[in-house]
Amino acid sequence: MSVVKQDPRNSTALTGNEAVAQAMRQIEPDVVAAYPITPQTEIVQIFSTYVSDGLVNTEYVPVESEHSAMSATVGSAASGARSMTATSANGLALMWEILYIASGTRLPIVMPVVNRALSGPINIHCDHSDAMGARDSGWIQLFSENAQEAYDNMFQAVRIAEHPDVRLPAMVCLDGFIISHGMENVFTLEDNAIREFIGDYMIERSLLDVEQPMTLGPLDLQDFYFEHKRAEAEAMVRSKKVIQSIAEEYEKLSGRSYGLFEEYKLDDAEIAIVVLGSTAGTARYTIDQLRAQGIKVGMLKLRVFRPFPFEELKQALAHVNVIGVMDRADSFSSIGGPLFSELRAVMYDSETRPLITNYIYGLGGRDINPRLIEQMVRELADVQEAGRLNQYVNYLGVRE
Amino acid sequence: MALNLKELAKRPVRISGGHRACAGCGFPIVIKMILGATEDPVVVGCATGCMEVTTTVFPYTAWKVPFIHNAFENSAATISGVEAAYQSLKRQGKVDKEIKFVAFGGDGGTYDIGFQSLSGAMERGHNMVYVCYDNGAYMNTGIQRSSATPRGSHTTTTPAGKVRYGKKEYRKDLTTIMAAHGIPYVAQASVSNLVDLARKAEKAFNVDGPAFLNVFSPCRLGWNVPADSARDISKGATDSCFWPLFEVENGVWKVSYKPRNKISMDDWMESQGRFRHLFKPGNEGIREEIQAQVDQQWELLLKRAE
Ligand SMILES: Cc1ncc(C[n+]2csc(CCOP(=O)(O)OP(=O)(O)O)c2C)c(N)n1
Ligand code: SF4
């Protein structure tokens, strides 16, 4: 494969939703079954125009709910058809039961999730409570910082999910409104290059193979269920390597490199902040400002939340003194958000044991800005100074 | 030529014996008749319920055709996805066979929790047949009421007690609701009349677009009846006009069976443990109301079919 230079002529001004819809056109799934919900709606609308204009050969199923969207997608993916859907928040929550069936049946479905706060109270703006609610559902979860990453993650997700060592469904997460509706320059790839990169959908057996009938979704009791779940867990473990090798392959194609996470000024940092999604951009800017003032702060932006790359994270963060974990979701466990709990567990057996604290922020689309990130970093600097934590969980940018 | 028993007997049976349904259960007959009604390959979907759990205990399966169980409330949506995959792959030349699609669901999975999924799939016009095997309660979880449970029936969530006589409400007329979807073919059938059942299934397979069949399917356990009573009780259901046999073909209603000697609801209900308490003194009024409702529904059906 030849390396495509980031030629500005290949870039187009696109919103995140447009970029994802564009990626879906290029993937041209055999079946898309979807249901509208803000802020994902545009994806299904734009994709519908591709169907209506004959730009894709996809069978589009305008289902009557997200529950049926995921149910139909399970049926079609099991029938030898590359199958996709897309959703947000309450839609994802309504799919919850079938998310587990998709992964438990080992169906490589790809689904963009445009992150939005879960009701109630109802709120249509960005946070990660939807995706975090599905974190134990056996889906690969890739987070995107911007429309470009959402676009690039889509193709990689197809390859990861369908890889014979993985065979698990995958979510491509992008922040509602901030990414989905924000316009930016996106470098797109040629349709042919994408075709070649993703190849044909292959599963070992299809329901439509009437000569070799199979029974899918059987009653699986005490004597076998556990082994099937164990195999699923193992597939998730194996997916880490696959994610990395597919990222390398994609880099050759696109010139853009992806890993399990991205480090920014982390090498010599004393304070690290850990983020998911679009907040990374704001954090990068703030870090530059603070670095100019001599504060040694860096960032780790996690791309792959499932599988959780614990070994790599432990290594990457071992040298810092303080870690501030930013969660755009609460878990109501009373001990912080999901990213915090997991990262804290990982750092427990690090020899250096950095101090680690949680910042829950941006719920329901509450703005996160450089001022707030600076406030957080200054607090983390105080923690470093004191050599101990005041509290595990801090709420950033909320009226107390 | 329309299907007859002789022809049906020659067809390969697409479900094997040795499944774990109770002796005398109605739905194995439903499966046999429905899948025997087409010679094309069939892909089957099934909702969670007695049918699914008794036929697919891993690593065994009773199904000789491709089969998918997804969840309780989404048999229709799941098969709609399978059919969409088929349409897509056929258009692309990746599949060339003629394949038929059937979604099975119990009354719980159809009238209640799967109602929306069913309605959506029918409205979207998928080329599929939905078959409800109606045994009048949630049998798999231990005989709880559904909206298909007949009035007066004892179930474990509408137990007959000192002040209650069982389920208070009449059953939902789902078949008529499905007819209101304006789909090409809707029919009500029973395991008491196998030729009628198979012919209706054959029609359902042959229409272009969605078809819905509601099949009366006895449950010896839930109804508290003998194991050899399935046929007689089903026949009683049609002879009393509690479960009329009819079809709605492109909007035209047709009654398939008019009992020469209509039996009373008392006669039919008496034979089943689930109604036994209705025959205690003091419940006469309830039985009269039940009879009147069945008569009224039957008259309504005859009018529709005029
Ligand atoms: C979402 C969900 N709710 C509840 C159940 C439990 N459940 C499984 S089967 C069933 C009843 C099935 O009743 P029906 O559809 O009438 O089929 P039958 O068992 O009578 O054949 C119930 C309540 C479930 N599996 N999934
Ligand atoms: S409980 Fe009823 S429906 Fe279930 S297998 Fe037994 S007879 Fe059939």
Ligand SMILES: [Mg+2]
């Ligand atoms: Mg039932």
